[in-house]
Amino acid sequence: MGVITPISASEKQSTILLKNVHVFDGMNEKRMMNANVLIENNIIKEITQKNINAPEATQIDGKGRTLIPGLIDMHWHSAYSSIPMQKGLTLDHAYHLLIGAKANEKALLRGFTTVRDVGGNVFSLAKLTDEGVYNGPRIFPSGPAISQTSGHTDFRPGTAVPAETNAPLVYMESIGHVMVADGVPEVLKRTREALRMGATQIKINSGGGVSSSFDPLDVTQFTLEETKAAVAAASDWNTYVATHTFTDAATQRALEAGVISIEHGHLLSEKTLRLMKKKGAYLSIQPILDDEDAIAFPEGSFSRQKYVEVTKGTDRVYRLAKKVGVKTVFGTDTLFDPLLAEKQGKQLAKLSKWHSPVEALRQATSTAGELLALSGQRSPYPQGALGVIKVGAYADLILVDGNPLKNLNLVSNPKDNFDLIMKDGKIYKNTLN
Incomplete structure (x- = not known):
């Protein structure tokens, strides 16, 4: 195991590529398996099961972990x-x-x-x-x-x-x-x-x-x-x-x-x-x-x-x-x-x-993001969506060691089960080798 490394929010990370992750997008009952996610600055730019050629990116191998919205x-x-x-x-x-x-x-x-x-x-x-x-x-x-x-x-x-x-x-x-x-x-x-x-x-x-x-x-x-x-x-x-x-x-x-x-x-x-x-x-x-x-x-x-x-x-x-x-x-x-x-x-x-794990996670991701969006122009965050993993959404992401769509109890122990936490395209915790 690596160590928890909070990274200052003032540090700029222009491009990050998350490889080999199973994506729960905050909405669908099934994960997108073996996906790659490209993040530019603080926004998700690409999600695909194909290879992404981004040699300039900081590359992180998820090793089959589940990627969920923050x-x-x-x-x-x-x-x-x-x-x-x-x-x-x-x-x-x-x-x-x-x-x-x-x-x-x-x-x-x-x-x-x-x-x-x-x-x-x-x-x-x-x-x-x-x-x-x-x-x-x-x-x-x-x-x-x-x-x-x-x-x-x-x-x-x-x-x-x-x-x-x-x-x-x-x-x-x-x-x-x-x-x-x-x-x-x-x-x-x-x-x-x-x-x-x-x-x-x-x-x-x-x-x-x-x-x-x-x-x-x-x-x-x-x-x-x-x-x-x-x-x-x-x-x-x-x-x-x-x-x-x-x-x-x-x-x-x-x-x-x-x-x-x-x-x-x-x-x-x-x-x-x-x-x-x-x-x-x-x-x-x-x-x-x-x-x-x-x-x-x-x-x-x-x-x-x-x-x-x-x-x-x-x-x-x-x-x-x-x-x-x-x-x-x-x-x-x-x-x-x-x-x-x-x-x-x-x-x-x-x-x-x-609730099923998917129903519960929606309450803390996509449905919550839907309600937050009703703040309209009063929202401090107008650039992207919250609570979802999709192109154009904010890069607020968690890599979970396991599948919370099958075992919701994984979220009760984030210290051991959340190996990467990202907000606004910046990494605040990374215990991956």
Whole structure:
């Protein structure tokens, strides 16, 4: 075995030829066997089972390994995944982003070459990653998660209400991690501010949450008019709205307003899932269970009670969504725990409980890329497709020692099973001889 060799994103590698690889393109159930893939700069230029004459290229012999697209986590929090909650609430923004930079570098070395960040001011981290200052996945940032008073990301203390009209923002609001907005004018303003900051999509909260202190799961948040205001502002910028919601009532209202990405949805009925399919909405759900990988909320706490209720719905909703045919994407929503963040690949492998390996991998590759593309001109990455291996796509690639289309558990151990990880045509891990 070779050694892991992270290569600076600033180093230019003009041409790379991957030889003798079996290609899973992110879509098809069968691999293209014994293929060769030519990469120029950061784009895939040729995929063929014929020989490619490229004497100038850096040549890498895959020796029959499986080439898959870089993985995509569609519900990631760069600033929160690996920082304990109490530190997150009490330490400053720079601390959040420095911890986030290290966490994202580890995510990249787990094969996650793209993340959709659905809550938090990580615009500087996204920019510095693109500039090569930090190694990490591509980031599609939502910026501040927008909530109503008493909503899922109302992080004000219990003594903060009744709020004075001109009361100053709390720290988590002032740094742009979250924002509280009430009424159509405020929702419009805060949505437009997030877009001004560089949001690739908007994140709102339409229902109760697990980690929040003041909202039971059953509550519906934002009126129809408020939700429509966020959707209209995002649409004016040619992008879309994703919303946090678990219940039928909250989800149906969001769908009526034009929300296209439903985050979580663990308590949904078949009726609502059929409405999602009719509307063309995506289900961004996480395979969270009350198992050895559960988020460690204090026993008996309000959040712990809500977490157990949500996880009881996980199995049923995955099965119903598959039955109905809702487009589903993979995410982890890891919060406040660096050890849990390390299990990103294990979470993906858990999808085998409900899906074939190919179906599961599509959720973390091509279908995820399809949803990311709805950011349109707000996407920082307009040159190529993501989540697929095809001519013209970005060269975000993983060489797997084995066939994950037969054994999805291979993705749960990227340290041993991912021999090469490439993002944007640059190699960040290579353990091939």
